Structure formats: structure tokens, C-alpha cells
Amino acid sequence: EIVLTQSPGTLSLSPGERATLSCRASQSVSSFLAWYQQKSGQAPRLLIYDAVSRATGIPARFSGSGSGTDFTLTISSLEPEDFAVYFCQQRNNWPQAFGQGTRVEIK
Amino acid sequence: QVQLVQSGAEVKKPGASVKVSCKASGYTFTAYYIHWVRQAPGQGLEWMGWINPNSGGTNYAQKFQGRVSMTSDTSISTAYMELSRLRSDDTAVYYCARFDVPVNWLDPWGQGTLVTVSS
Numbered sequence: 001e002i003v004l005t006q007s008p009g010t011l012s013l014s015p016g017e018r019a020t021l022s023c024r025a026s027q028s029v030s031s032f033l034a035w036y037q038q039k040s041g042q043a044p045r046l047l048i049y050d051a052v053s054r055a056t057g058i059p060a061r062f063s064g065s066g067s068g069t070d071f072t073l074t075i076s077s078l079e080p081e082d083f084a085v086y087f088c089q090q091r092n093n094w095p096q097a098f099g100q101g102t103r104v105e106i107k
Numbered sequence: 108q109v110q111l112v113q114s115g116a117e118v119k120k121p122g123a124s125v126k127v128s129c130k131a132s133g134y135t136f137t138a139y140y141i142h143w144v145r146q147a148p149g150q151g152l153e154w155m156g157w158i159n160p161n162s163g164g165t166n167y168a169q170k171f172q173g174r175v176s177m178t179s180d181t182s183i184s185t186a187y188m189e190l191s192r193l194r195s196d197d198t199a200v201y202y203c204a205r206f207d208v209p210v211n212w213l214d215p216w217g218q219g220t221l222v223t224v225s226s
Contacts, residue, residue: 034212036152043202043216044152055214087152091212095168098144098152 004099012107019075023088028068032092035073039084109133111217124191127220129203136184137161140206143188145199193224
């Protein structure tokens with residue numbers, strides 16, 4: 001069973017700053033990795049799929065990179081609405097799995 | 108627009124069962140799998156399984172096998188997730204989500220259903 005480890009647990013940044021979130025898989029998931037954003041009290045929303053592709057309607061400030069075991073979600077310049085929890089998910093191996101999440105909070 | 112609307116919050120006693128519904132609209136219900144994911148309070152996301160509404164075929168995470176049943180009623184475009192022999196650590200928000208094609212990821216998600224298990 002693949003384990004996804006996200007780091008850091010919490011990222012404290014100011015609006016306008018760059019955010020870099022990491023997701024590491026315990027074994028290769030090829031490019032079958034997605035990122036979701038979850039705001040407080042809301043359902044998750046798909047941001048990035050297949051490691052690098054933005055979902056429909058997602059702003060260009062969100063970008064994904066990586067393959068194999070190491071992945072990164074980058075938010076180039078944080079907007080107030082970007083402060084949330086971000087999860088990665090893999091579907092290369094059964095069962096699908098999520099990381100434990102990274103909280104991006106206002107500094 | 109594509110939308111998944113779930114049933115309301117539930118409070119159950121240990122040992123009981125709960126059945127959560129997920130009504131789809133805005134697309135052809137039988138053309139997309141529905142997945143179920145849960146989130147315990149303050150915790151991460153846990154994948155539970157999926158159902159193919161077209162065939163009724165299912166695939167469950169090993170952790171839930173024997174306790175979970177996912178079904179669908181195509182006449183009303185609704186999927187269901189029933190969890191039996193509830194324990195206190197089953198307290199969580201349960202989400203349904205469409206497995207979107209050709210993106211092949213979970214999008215969109217339902218609003219979530221809080222299930223509280225307490226004596």
C-alpha cells in the first residue's frame with residue numbers, strides 16, 4: 001500500500017508570497033497524482049491532475065510538477081482565497097490514497 | 108451544471124448502520140463512477156471505494172470490506188453508501204465524488220454528510 005507524505009504540515013505565509021508544497025510517495029506512482037484544495041467547512045476541489053495539468057477553471061498561479069515519487073504544488077503568488085488545506089492523491093496503485101494534508105495559513 | 112447533493116447529518120449509536128445518499132444532476136448518471144471518501148474530524152481524507160452505476164459493480168478498500176455496501180438507483184440518479192456495525196471512530200464527514208472522464212480524477216464532490224456515532 002502506497003503512503004503519501006506531505007510536507008510541511010503547516011506553511012505560514014503572507015499574501016503575495018510563493019508557496020511550495022511537497023508530496024512524496026513511498027513508491028513510484030508515475031504521473032498519477034492529483035492535488036485538491038479544501039477550504040474550511042467545504043468539500044475538496046480538484047486543482048491539479050496527472051501531476052502537472054490544471055483542472056478546469058483553476059487559475060494559472062497554481063502549478064504542479066514532478067513524477068515518480070516526488071511532487072510539488074506551487075502557488076506563485078498567494079491570494080487571500082488560497083489559504084486552505086491542500087491534499088495530494090495517487091491512483092497508480094490500489095488502493096487509492098491521500099496525503100495527510102498541508103495547511104497554508106496567513107502569517 | 109454537474110452537481111452532487113448528499114443527504115443530511117445523521118446521529119447513530121454504536122453497532123447501528125447508516126445509509127448516506129448522493130443525488131447527481133447535470134450529467135448522465137450511468138456514465139461515471141461514484142467514489143466515496145471520508146474525513147474524520149480534523150483529519151485527512153480516506154478513500155472507501157467506488158460504484159459503477161451502469162453495472163452496479165463495486166470496489167471497496169480492504170479496511171471497509173464486509174462493513175460497507177455501495178449501491179445506486181439509476182431511475183433517480185442517486186448513489187448510496189451504507190456502513191454497518193458503526194463504531195465511534197466512524198464519526199466523520201462522508202463525501203461522494205464523481206470520477207470525471209477523461210480527466211480521470213474526482214471532480215466534483217458532494218457537500219459532505221456528517222455521521223456522528225455516539226452512545
